[in-house]
Amino acid sequence: MKEITLRVTDEMAVIIEQLVEHMPDVEVMDTGECPDDDPRDIWFKQAIMELKNDKVIRRPRDYAWIMAALDQDMMADYEGFMSPQAFIEYMATIGLTMLPDRTTLFRAYNLIDGEYPNWTFDDEPDEQEARRRMNVVVRFKSAYYRAKRAKCNS
Numbered sequence: 056m057k058e059i060t061l062r063v064t065d066e067m068a069v070i071i072e073q074l075v076e077h078m079p080d081v082e083v084m085d086t087g088e089c090p091d092d093d094p095r096d097i098w099f100k101q102a103i104m105e106l107k108n109d110k111v112i113r114r115p116r117d118y119a120w121i122m123a124a125l126d127q128d129m130m131a132d133y134e135g136f137m138s139p140q141a142f143i144e145y146m147a148t149i150g151l152t153m154l155p156d157r158t159t160l161f162r163a164y165n166l167i168d169g170e171y172p173n174w175t176f177d178d179e180p181d182e183q184e185a186r187r188r189m190n191v192v193v194r195f196k197s198a199y200y201r202a203k204r205a206k207c208n209s
Contacts, residue, residue, distance in 0.1 A: 111191055119164045127170055
């Protein structure tokens with residue numbers, strides 16, 4: 056099964072929703088307003104969706120690695136977030152679903168010591184898990200800039 060994201064006018068959305076009612080194997084996953092004010096929101100959402108689809112984000116706490124990297128100025132487009140709750144609210148505002156709770160983010164965030172990319176983790180994961188956590192950040196950054204380039208090139 057494939058997931059396709061469409062951006063349509065309000066009038067066209069009504070027609071598409073009516074059409075989908077007659078297609079038994081098609082399901083509308085989400086509808087909502089497009090975040091028109093800031094293209095960063097679109098790029099961020101696309102990057103997270105790519106990581107979810109590719110199973111890079113495996114656990115709710117994997118969002119904490121992204122939040123921590125953004126808080127440490129990994130990307131010039133973001134200044135970081137004041138709290139795990141602010142990060143969750145931002146992701147919900149741009150239309151992401153199935154998000155972690157703030158306790159999960161807070162606990163995972165507090166496992167990190169050092170500055171990205173030289174993090175160590177207080178829970179002392181094995182080398183493979185530590186690398187996987189770092190790769191969540193690497194993949195997010197790549198997916199974000201790929202979405203940004205795609206928009207700029209179109």
